[in-house]
Amino acid sequence: MSHFKEQLNEEQRAEVMRQMAIYSQGVQEMIPTEELENKLAKSILENKPLKIKLGLDPSAPDVHLGHTVVLNKMRQFQENGHIIQLIIGDFTGKIGDPTGKSIARKQLTDEEVKHNAKTYFEQFAKVIDMDKVVLHYNSxxxxxxxxxxxxxxxxxxxxxxxxxxxxxxERIAFGKPISLHEFFYPLMQGYDSVVLECDIELGGTDQHFNILMGRHFQEKFGKEKQVALLMPLLEGLDGVEKMSKSKKNYIGIDESPQEMYGKSMSIPDELMDKYFELITDFSPEQIRDIKEQMKTGVLHPRDAKMLLSKTIVRMYHGIEEANKAEQHFISVFQKGDIPKEIPVISWQGQREMSIIDFLVELQLFTSKSEARRMIENRGVKLNGKTVEDTKFQVNIIDELIVQVGKRKFVKIKI
Amino acid sequence: MSHFKEQLNEEQRAEVMRQMAIYSQGVQEMIPTEELENKLAKSILENKPLKIKLGLDPSAPDVHLGHTVVLNKMRQFQENGHIIQLIIGDFTGKIGDPTGKSIARKQLTDEEVKHNAKTYFEQFAKVIDMDKVVLHYNSxxxxxxxxxxxxxxxxxxxxxxxxxxxxxxERIAFGKPISLHEFFYPLMQGYDSVVLECDIELGGTDQHFNILMGRHFQEKFGKEKQVALLMPLLEGLDGVEKMSKSKKNYIGIDESPQEMYGKSMSIPDELMDKYFELITDFSPEQIRDIKEQMKTGVLHPRDAKMLLSKTIVRMYHGIEEANKAEQHFISVFQKGDIPKEIPVISWQGQREMSIIDFLVELQLFTSKSEARRMIENRGVKLNGKTVEDTKFQVNIIDELIVQVGKRKFVKIKI
Incomplete structure (x- = not known):
């Protein structure tokens, strides 16, 4: 079907390239890229939207930012006029998706499936326009x-x-049982694509095999093959494991603005690029700019993270709530924060001494009376804890942070 | 369920043992023996016949003696009042049984299945009483x-x-494809036993796995497990390969009396015991006697084979046809036969010479004129071919059989 691409005029070709840039953003694997280009060409020539499939396992309906990687990609297709086909695996849910699981999963009842599907929709409405979505139950x-x-x-x-x-x-290798009924899951997922004649199927990289089953069965049934669009899995707040509810390293899209903002601020710096790319609604150009600014130091990592956090809150609670969450964060956390850069003092003296002698020794005060007065005014902290007693004996340890007043900090190195 | 056996009186216990002796005859494997004893005990105590299952793949309806190994076993159960459940795999036939096949078998149409099933019944009626058989179609x-x-x-x-x-x-090991639908065959065969609550399933040793599936699924469905009764596979006329139509080493039960008798006479001596045991209707005692007589030489191998051949013809065509077939065989084949024991003469002379000189040299005649006269009377044969010319030059080769008159034979060894 490569002939569709060849029939495009210059403007149409540019439109294909524009869309390709959006859809390629953050994608881990596109199988195969040329077919998507041609499907877009055909769509433009015939003025017919593409059908984008997302299959949903109704066994775990709590949506977190990890899920929005795929939802954001759907939104992009939707914004360009293509049709989203959400398939609720109400039938497959009775089997449970064995993907990535080492043991067969519990089968769901009809009632559980229906309830979970409803929960999905309510949450998805925050990312995609559910009025334009075509819903299917594969039962x-x-x-x-x-x-x-x-x-x-x-x-x-x-x-x-x-x-x-x-x-x-893996399970065969480790002698762990695969129940025969689990073989049906990829079969059914593939057959769904045959029935709905999907052009594209979206999923995480862990869905690689199942989504290729769609291509396999479409071909066997004499249909046009879908393109597999595989998104990376998003690491959670710990920066290591895939974001998931069970790992408690997730940000739920139903969480309060303050929680959402605070959790987002705890994302490791190394993951910032990936988060901007995968879960925000910025354009490819905006993301490129942000990454460039972070790289050159124009955008401080803390400021970048605040932008990310605010964006996430804005996406799920609106701009007003996002501003409030930012203000709250600044007032509560940031102002009382310990700065990143603290002068370090190498300590070679005694390991235990009175707080007043210690403060003078560190040259934080020129006299003992000055030091005593500051302690009495509750202006001295050790590792963030206010010193209450002028006769306090300090246990001098490595990394001990001594704070005097609001601004003055030193760190002990032994 | 071992308590059934314990409830038997002496007479009943003897009856169980009598039946066990019959059913054990020629069996390759009985899984497990104790369960069959207990099922028989229960059957006697409750005056309830056992249900004996035989599943039939309707893809190859030409019945030969290889099939009668199992049919004869069925007949024994039937003669003792048990019920035969024949299951025509009209549904499974649509898949084809992959047993022992290295590639997936062609699927049959509904019409082919029905026609083949009918062909089976007509042939089975020669071995078992079809009026007492309960027929099932697993569709x-x-x-x-x-x-x-x-x-x-x-x-x-x-x-x-x-x-x-x-x-x-094996197919996995050799990288040969197994189509997923082939997995359904053992599942369906096992499920048939669940539905029909079979007590015993009969089959060849090649059905070992499939028949144990019946036990597996009966247990999973909370039913009493069937006993697997596995019969040996019968080697064909070549004495090596399993009897089958494709190997052309079979005796069909629809063949004419003469063909049947003649083919039976060509069975290798080593297989006689097995044939008597597996495909005749002799009792365990009769078979034991025949084997004993063959072993001690009381019954000459040829006579034993004639008894076997006559028995086979009698079973499928009646005693009259069996007698005729025997007479025909004696008159046509046996009288002109070459005996098994021929004196061997080690030849060290020339490799080519005139027939008369050769015969004198072998001391078959005392004079050349005697030899010439016999040749002229067409009384000399070389490897079964009459020598027509007294001037014939013999090409003397190893294993050459020289026959003079009706009875005198020598074999040349070089």
Missing amino acids: KWLSKLNFEEIIQLSGKITVARLLERDDFE | KWLSKLNFEEIIQLSGKITVARLLERDDFE
Whole structure:
């Protein structure tokens, strides 16, 4: 179908390239890129939107920023007029997605599935326009398949191909059981794409195998193959593990503005680029600029993180709440903060002495009476804790931070 | 359920043992023996026949003696009042049984399945009383299973367990594809036993895995487990390969009396015991006597083979046809036969010479004129071919058989 691309005029070609730049932003893998270009070309020539699929496992409906990586990508397609097909795996949910799990998952009841799907929608409405979304429940077609049709479907895939899936391969290697019914999950996910004739399927990199099943079965059923658009998995606040509820390293999109802002400020500096790229609504140009400014030092890491935090709150609570959350953060945390750069004093004296002698020795005061007065005024802190007693005996340890008044800090090095 | 056996009186216990002796005859594997004893005990105590299952793949309906190994075992159960459940795999036939096949088998149409099943029945009627057989088509329950039920069924078995099947294991090892739909075959065969609550399933040793699936699924569904009764595979006329139509080493039960008798006479001596045991209708005692007589030489191998051949013809064409076939064989083949024991003459002379000189040299005649006269009377044969010319030059080769008159033979050894 490469002929579609060749039929474009210059303006149309530019439009394809513009959209490609947006959709490529932050993507881990696009299989294959040329097919997406051609699908966009066809869409423009025939004035027909593309159908973008996202399958949802209704077993874990608490949406956090990790999920919004994919939702933001959907939003981009939606903003350019394409159609989002959300598929609620109400049928597949009865099996549970074994992806990345080392044991077979508990099957959900019909009621649990319905309730969880509803919870999803309410949260998704914060990122995408749910009025323009086409909703599907895969039970509509899957529950009607009879044994003969399932056999026909199963005849289009080999056991070896299914065993290639990372988690299956691993479980076989470690002698952990794979229940046969788990093989149906990728089959059903693939068959959904056949039924809905999807152009693109979105998912995390952990969905690599399942999304390629869609291409496999579409081809076997004589349909145009979908493009797989795989997004990176977002590390959580710890900067190491994938963001997830169970790891408690997540920011839920239902959290309060203050919580959201505070948690965002605790993201490790190294992850800033990735967060800007994957979970904000900035354009590719804006993101490029921010990254450039951070790199050159024009934008201080703290200021960048404040921009990120404010943006996240704005996206889920609006600009007013975002401003308030920022003000709250500044007043509570930042003003009482210990500065990053503190003069270090190398200590070679006694390891225990009276607080007054210690302060004079450090040359923070020129006389003992000056030091005593400051302690009495509650103006001396050791590691953030106010010294209450002028006769206090200090245990002098490495990294001890001594604060005098609001601004003066020294750190002990032993 | 071992308590059933303990409740038997002496007479009943003897009856269990009598039946066990019959059913054990020629069996390769009985899994497990104690359970069959207890099932028989229960059957006697409750005056309730056992249900004996035989599943039939309707893809190859030409019945030969290889199939009758299992059919004869069924007949024994039937003669003792038990109920035979024949299951026509009209549904499974749509998949084809991958047992022992290295590639996935072609799927059959509904029409082919029905026609083949009918062909089976006509042939089976020669061995078992079809009026007393309970016929089932597994499409009755399998075609009604929906996806959810299939998922529930699949959840009761692991992929690793399925991959243990010899032919699957082998195909994985050699990188040959296993189509996922082939996994359903053992599942369906096992599920058939659940539905029909079978007590015993019969099959060849190549059905070991599939028949144990019945036990597996019966247990998973909370039913009493069936006993697996596995019969040896019968080697064909070549004495090496399993009897099968494709190997052309078979005796079909639809063949004419003469063909049947003649083919039976070509069975290698080493297989006689097995044939008597597996495909005749002799009692365990009769078979034991025949084996004993063969072993001690009371029964000459040729006579034993004639008894076997006549028995086979009698079973499928009646005693009259069996007698005729025997007479025909004696008149046509046996009278002109070359005996098994021929004196060997070690030849060190010329490798080519005139037939008359050769015969005198072998001391088959005392004079050349005697030899000439016999040749003129067409009484000399070389490797079964009559020598027509007294001037014939013999090419003397190893294993050359020289025949003079009806009875005199020598074999040349070089």
